[in-house]
Amino acid sequence: MIRSAGMTRRQLRRELRQKRRALKPHEQHQAARRLYRQLAQHPLFRRARHIALYLPNDGEIDPRLLMREAQRRGKATYLPSLQPWPRTRMKFQRVRPNERLIRNRFGIAEPARTAKGHRPVWALDMLIMPLVGFDEQGGRLGMGGGFYDRSLAFLARRKNRHKPTLLGVAHECQKVDRIPLEPWDVPVHATISDRRWYQGKGVNGQRCG
Numbered sequence: 001m002i003r004s005a006g007m008t009r010r011q012l013r014r015e016l017r018q019k020r021r022a023l024k025p026h027e028q029h030q031a032a033r034r035l036y037r038q039l040a041q042h043p044l045f046r047r048a049r050h051i052a053l054y055l056p057n058d059g060e061i062d063p064r065l066l067m068r069e070a071q072r073r074g075k076a077t078y079l080p081s082l083q084p085w086p087r088t089r090m091k092f093q094r095v096r097p098n099e100r101l102i103r104n105r106f107g108i109a110e111p112a113r114t115a116k117g118h119r120p121v122w123a124l125d126m127l128i129m130p131l132v133g134f135d136e137q138g139g140r141l142g143m144g145g146g147f148y149d150r151s152l153a154f155l156a157r158r159k160n161r162h163k164p165t166l167l168g169v170a171h172e173c174q175k176v177d178r179i180p181l182e183p184w185d186v187p188v189h190a191t192i193s194d195r196r197w198y199q200g201k202g203v204n205g206q207r208c209g
Contacts, residue, residue, distance in 0.1 A: 001175045001176065001177055002015065002016070002133075002175070002176045002177070003176075003177050004176050004177055004178055004179065004180060005177075007180075008180075009141060009144075009180055009182075010144075012132075012133055012141060012176065012179075012180075013132050013133070013141060013143070013144060016132050016133045016141070016174050016176070017058060017059065017132060019171075019173045019174065020058070020059035020060065020061075020170075020171050020173065020174060021058065021059035022059075023059060023171065023173075028059075028061075028062060030194070031061050031062070031171055031194035032061065032062040032063075032064070032065055032194075033065070034194040034195065035061055035062075035063065035065075035066070035169060035192060035193075035194050036065040036066055036069070038192050038194075038196075038197065039066055039128075039167075039192060040065075040066060040069050044126065044165055044167075045066070045070075045126065047125070048070075048075065048125035048126040048165070049075055049076060049125055050075070050076045050078065050119060050123065050124050050125045050126075051067075051070050051075055051076070051077055051078070051124070051125060051126045051127075051128065052077075052078040052079070052080070052092045052119075052121075052124050052126070052127045052128065052129075052164070053066065053067045053070075053077060053078070053079065053128045054079060054080060054128070054129060054130050055079060055101075055108060055109050055110075056130070057106075057107075057108050058143075059171075060130040060170075061130070061169050061170055061171050061193075061194060063128055063169060066128070067095075068097070071096070071097050076094060076119075077094070077095055077096075078092040078093060078094050078095060078119055078124065079092070079093060079095045079110055079111055080092060080093075080110060080147070081093040081104075081110045081111060081113050081118075082104045082105065082106075082110065082147075083113075089147070089150060089151070090147045090151060091113070091118050091151075092118070092119055092120075092121060092124065092127075093110065093111040093112075093113060093114070093117050093118055093119075094111065094117040094118075094119065095111045099111060100112075121151050121152065121154075121164065122154065122163070122164070123163075124163065124164040125163050125164055125165065126163075126164055126165045126167065127152075127164040127165070127166050127167065128167045128169055129142075129148055129166070129167070129168055129169070129188075130142075130168075130169060130170070131168040131169065131170040131174060131191065132170075132174065133170070133174050133175075133176045133179055134168055134170050134174060134175060134176065134179065134188075134191040134193075134198065135175070135176050135177060135178050135179045136175075136198050136200075137178070137179075137187075137200060138187040138188050138189070138190075138191070138198075138199075138200020139176075139178065139179030139181055139185070139187060139200075140168050140179065140185065140186075140187065140188050140191070141176070141179050146184070148186065149184050149185060149186050152166070152186040153184070153186070155186060165189055166186070166187075166188040166189050167188060167189065167190055167191070167192060168188040168190070168191040168192070168200075169191070169192050169193070170191065170193055171193060171194055172193040172194055172195040172196075174193070175193065187200055188200050
């Protein structure tokens with residue numbers, strides 16, 4: 001576990017990205033399998049009908065086994081889709097098995113944008129998002145672009161909301177004793193690493209379960 005005392009968010013982000021990129025292919029494969037076992041039979045995943053995930057990049061833990069399992073069970077799955085304008089926004093677009101994807105401006109594959117395939121974030125049951133770093137209090141450190149925070153900013157205005165369940169996923173080596181937070185950071189309900197669950201407080205103090 002990394003000690004964050006005296007480190008800026010930028011320094012933490014650089015060190016944590018190096019750690020996950022240093023993982024060997026077989027370690028990434030094992031981590032993906034362990035993540036799958038942590039989540040595939042969990043009641044939250046089993047109950048969810050509309051699940052947003054992501055495609056791994058930059059050493060992120062790979063959730064594609066979960067996406068395929070969700071599709072096998074007849075659940076609707078979604079991936080982030082960056083918007084041409086404003087360029088700091090993203091939406092969640094439905095993706096189906098074997099669907100052809102396109103590359104966004106960061107070189108990450110995403111579904112083609114269609115009005116019919118878009119689902120508002122508030123209508124998702126579960127949102128599984130990648131982390132650069134995490135702590136046991138539900139704090140999360142992202143890539144720094146603010147895409148997820150902007151998409152989820154509306155949650156701070158809702159006192160009694162039940163979805164989406166926000167789950168951060170990461171390698172265990174990305175754990176930090178405490179993430180230095182900013183006012184706009186949206187906490188997760190729980191973080192799942194390749195080793196265990198970490199229960200967070202989530203938005204408005206709501207816990208996961």
